[in-house]
Amino acid sequence: MRRVVAHELLRRAAELYPDAEVVDPAGRTTYAEAYQNAQRLATALARRGVGPGTVVGVLGVNDRRFFELHFALSMLGAVIHPLNFRLPPADLAYTVEHAGDDWIFAWAGFAPLKEALGPRVGHWVWLEEGPVPEGELGYRALLSEGRPETPDLARRVEETDPYTIFYTTGTTGRPKGMRYRHRDILLASLAILHHLALHPGGAHADAGDVFLPLIPFFHIHAWGAAFFVPYLGAKLVLSGRGGPEEQLALIRREGVTWMNMVPTQLHLLLEAAGDAPLPLKVLTGGSPLPRGLARRAWQRGIRFGLIYGGSDQLATAISTVPPGVDPESEEAREALATWLLPVPFAQVRVLGEDGRPVPRDGKTLGEVVADLPWLPPEGYHKDPEKSRLAYREEGFRSGDLAVVREDGRFFVVDREKDAIKSGGEWIPSAVLEAVLSEHPGVAQVAVLAMPDERWGERPLAVVQPAKGAGLDEAELLSHLERAAAEGRIARYWIPDRFVFVEAIPLTSAGKLHKAALRQQLGLGKG
């Protein structure tokens, strides 16, 4: 009997959409060829001892080979470990050790990492098109060792076998690992697509779309796109290591209609596009979508949906246009940038400090607790202590703060650790950042907690001015005063201090790197 395992998705795509393409900057293939390659790889790797439970790290950008590896490893019951190459090398090495990687597939651009990682693993394969160093193994050589047949092991892979492991990109402490089963990662990935197809929103997706995920495979397999695009049988475009200019060229050449990306990438893509219209459907998330950016994107023809989730909970909720609202209206844009509807099967509760759901009043802050059928069975990998704190009877304690509307939709106001506790009240830094980002002179902004003798903490705004903008504190203060007068923020939220910098550091996920900023500014709570 067929099972819900990863390689079945590509098998079906190869049968029903054999000619649909998988494109990257270096070339193009089809689902039929990609499936054959996955079979060749799997049979070759099986002969070399890869089998159920073998952990295989992949140090690569989003390209055809990394895509194929997903399915080859699935056929063997092996576990794929997409390596986050933006982690500091010591952390990266830690994840390789901790996950127990026995093999690493690496792209040439990451050759400098071989010295640190190579000795820790038994086998190293170069993800190369051309020649590889003398005596070393390359992807093409491996392909030619294999046969275009599904290995016998494939029939024994169960939905509840482990399939993938990846790590948080937390800004404090060691990365935490989550190991998911086939069933978990597939249910969660497909829930994203199904939600987008079933509910009105800006990032609607169906079989008519051409997909280009900018989210790297090491972030939840490009937020599930590695699975839901072949599931659909649609064309998949991968951007390799290309930046915004190359992405734009690919979008135009390949007829891309749907993308995913973090807000920072959206900002960069808009900048690269200049004044040209950019009619795209974009799923964004990972950090709040600043209002100013949302408006600019909308005006350029981008329609978006906001996704909320994370490595440790997978997909949880996606914004939609509420019933009865014109999808082209400002009200729709506002809703799409804020109000989240849980994805299929997800239960989201926002709990106050007393452990009870906060009132559905759109105002009272509480912690997002997500109960999902795809939470990792073990919690954090080999970390029962942290698991006990985060994965509870009631679900996953996200540490994020949200408010809930009467209709059950919720708005993630802030990451708990980023919020500022001032005089016993939470000040949501993300809301302040959103309001500040609407000022045309602001390119990026981060609001941090600053220790304060009287209030405990007070907000501090770090501002990266737009090129050529003559921006000063008085200007920003009067901008915030207006927002307060409009009731959008409380007056006591207005930061006590403004710091102007040339560039705000970003994390490996393209989010504001507040920990680095705090360190830079000599603030605590690093």
Add this chain to the structure above:
Amino acid sequence: MRRVVAHELLRRAAELYPDAEVVDPAGRTTYAEAYQNAQRLATALARRGVGPGTVVGVLGVNDRRFFELHFALSMLGAVIHPLNFRLPPADLAYTVEHAGDDWIFAWAGFAPLKEALGPRVGHWVWLEEGPVPEGELGYRALLSEGRPETPDLARRVEETDPYTIFYTTGTTGRPKGMRYRHRDILLASLAILHHLALHPGGAHADAGDVFLPLIPFFHIHAWGAAFFVPYLGAKLVLSGRGGPEEQLALIRREGVTWMNMVPTQLHLLLEAAGDAPLPLKVLTGGSPLPRGLARRAWQRGIRFGLIYGGSDQLATAISTVPPGVDPESEEAREALATWLLPVPFAQVRVLGEDGRPVPRDGKTLGEVVADLPWLPPEGYHKDPEKSRLAYREEGFRSGDLAVVREDGRFFVVDREKDAIKSGGEWIPSAVLEAVLSEHPGVAQVAVLAMPDERWGERPLAVVQPAKGAGLDEAELLSHLERAAAEGRIARYWIPDRFVFVEAIPLTSAGKLHKAALRQQLGLGKG
């Protein structure tokens, strides 16, 4: 952790769509109320001893109560057995015994069956609004015994626990039972909705639709609508025991946009509507869609999709508009009435007599073998012998004949048992029926196998003329000659004999009842 179990769907609907309605001819409720009722029922039934594995028969039409029972029983880990009241009473009694029903919930209209079924079960509940016979138990009394709380048992229900059992409506032999787990029936039901939302077709469905399933709950839970409509949070309209006139009134009053039904019901609905336009999206199947009916429906504004599956395999494939084809064209209509695309996760192979896939040439006939992740784990319930024949390593042997197109889409030409073997060649009766039904003078038509000394079998056409049509054999022969000249049928397929009848008997599923016809006409192969 949340699980993929039936009652979770209604819980989520009650939380996120509390005011969305469930309507039947006797009244209306909301998802919030329906969930409370399910909780009340479950707690009351738990006190009366219903628990994991208890089998509960439901003898009802599609109404709010039957809907609620689906979720109440799920909360207890009990097994729901929707009883097919159109079966002959002896067969119905057989299924009650065979499934091991301990309880029966029955609608008053089925009171005459109590004598036959009542003694076989321990508990009988009337699905009544008003008073019930002295000393007997009614639905409302049970509700008032319960509390609006989820019973403790609900937390222990697993995705792999059995949840539903139902029986084939085969025209020969005893009904065969299939018992499915939560995971099986939910994956299959949602696959239908996801397919409709993701691929271009006539029966597109999403959260904007209002659903009225005409398929009874006892046919795979209204072809999955009992689950996928609350999953969507959409309005659900149920037709109770209403006929075409009442259905039309409901459609208009409740703003129905999406329905499912067998072709016979479509025919009756069109007749009832007279000349009025009927802009609906309709999922149809269960038997081939006659071309003439497809064209008439299309002209009246109905857009349709064809589904292929069955009680013993659940959802397998749904027709779509091929890429690049104008969805309003005749080509689209033709494709939607014939060519099937496997639903998500389904693998369909069409195997020749040598056990190998037939060529993808659109001509060569083979047997449909469906490999699906939701086939019943046990095969036919308590029938290992028949199970071994039907549920094989390669999948479910459907006994249906199909041809496959180059793109992997397939067309179910006939049920194997209905096809006619003439001179060693198959004559597909369904194709002949489709061609004959295009004649304006034909209301219904069935083509049967007639024993023949020379050829083994030859086709016989049984024709029910349209009201007032002066139809004779010569007229039909020349119609078929034209079809043969156009290459649509082979000349040797033309029936040797025509029989005109006033009405062709239908099965409990609304399909042509060929077994009854054969008996009537004194033919074998009954």
